[in-house]
Amino acid sequence: MRIAIVDESAARASVIQEGLASLDDCEIFVVTERRGLVARIGEIAPDIVLMDLGNPSRDVLEEYFAVSRALARPIAMFVDESDDESIAASIDAGVSAYVVDGLSANRIKPLIDVAVRRFNAFARLQADLDEARGRLAERETIDKAKRILMDGRGLTEPKAYAEMRKAAMDQGRKIAEIADAIVTAHKLMANNQTGDA
């Protein structure tokens, strides 16, 4: 089975590819380039195409498939109308699957299941990464704010942090928000001193 993975995210494509590599009899092609997409798909002549739902080129690919239906190897998103659940699961996961006519359901299903699981796993990884990045950025801001208080008011580090924590509790906000406010105010004050009125 020839499988084309169309995804502008090379990272996600490789996560899918790795998952599919464990399946029998699969030859996998990854397409990340938008230019020449249709020609490349034509060259690959895939049995299955997996494409992320967020890809703006979906309409281009579907148009190509619509035309190809008039040719030798019709390929379409819905093989079996009664497979709504499977399609719903893929849409949930953010992937669309196009399957060539004539491929049996029991060959397609395991593959789509892998793709769905991998897409979901990648989405969780992304969310974790975003959250970690967010926490790191917060951490940096809190450190900056501490330094401002320490330098500006001659406080020790623990005292500076305690003040921020108190302000957070008093105002019903997060420490990171208080830190943000301190850093921003400091920037504006500094500009005022060095610049014009």
Next chain:
Amino acid sequence: MAEELTIGFLPLVDACLPILAREHGFAEEEGVSLTLVKDTSWATVLDRLLYGHSDAAHLVAPLAIATTLGRGRPAQPLSVPFVLGLNGNAITLKSDIAQRVGASGRLGDPATVGAALAEVVRERKDAGRPLRFGVVHRYSSHNYMLRYWLAACGIRPDRDVEIATVPPPFCADALEAGEVDGICVGEPWNSVAVERGVGRIVLATAQIWRRGVEKVLALREPVLAGKRDAVERLIRAMCRAGRHFVDPENWDANAAILARADYLDGDPVLIKRAISDRLLLARGGEIVHFPDFMFQYREAANFPWVSQAEWLYTQMVRWDGMAFDPADAVRAARVFRPDVYRSALIGTGEPLPGASSKVEGSLRQKTPVGTQQGIMTLEDNGFFDGKVFDPADLAGYLAALDPT
């Protein structure tokens, strides 16, 4: 307790009514809480609608008909209780071609531009490099307007020129790379191409048909039935948004909202131009005022005329090479739901036309029309070639169109 509706959309200026209904609190005041979900392809907007991720969608009108008839997806009946806008698109050509066929500095006459284009088409076809146009989707009014214009000018789509699918954000790139020689797309994408100096706007699609249905609010039939009350509230909220949108006082504020990253993520200058019916046709040129370039509210623009659905069906038959099927024509007509629109707005200040279907393209001047409520005057709604579409005879209309 507020009812909730999730609405899918593509980042285009004509997604404005649901967006502004939310942002200005109109929906909230009607007791509807809106969640807007952005996608980057019509296929995905449609799939979310069909698989229940969204309750309603900003959709290219022909796609609502195509989906109901089972073209490209297993058939699922969709309903359109509200039209999100007419007009709003333009045709932009590579600068060198535009210079040959267009009127410099202003929008030319479609027949004249078409005649000049036909010469270029002939040359390129003879040279074995036929002209290529990009449209956003085969089931889009962009595709149908472009084809209508070309065919009426003696240029046969698919035979004399190629027409390919190009996503809106890639249109300027495609022109620059020479992948296409022209595009028919909604704003702000024509202006983006012009700003980059890769193309010139030669026609507004409103010059091809002065009142062509563009985007619609589509729902799955069972969802409309199950959430009828919420949908009627949404209709009222979007009517208010339409009134707000067309008021020049609000152009700046609305352009700023639409430009936001979670909406169009675009340039508020270009968006405001579109909203105010102004176009920069070529880089370094003068801005042109084209009245009714965008058309989101006046003349009951949001009323889903059954005749519009039927016109779309005739174009689908024409360009998909299907046989005309009277049963399909009936199914297509049923997609548009003026009954829901009326039910939502009866007793409000909005004008409601007396009829639900009309002869399209027959008006050449201001004409008062009979109403169920309020006063309504329709203006010139002609097709540039003077043809008229009478929904009483779909087969006859199709037969009379130029053979392609």
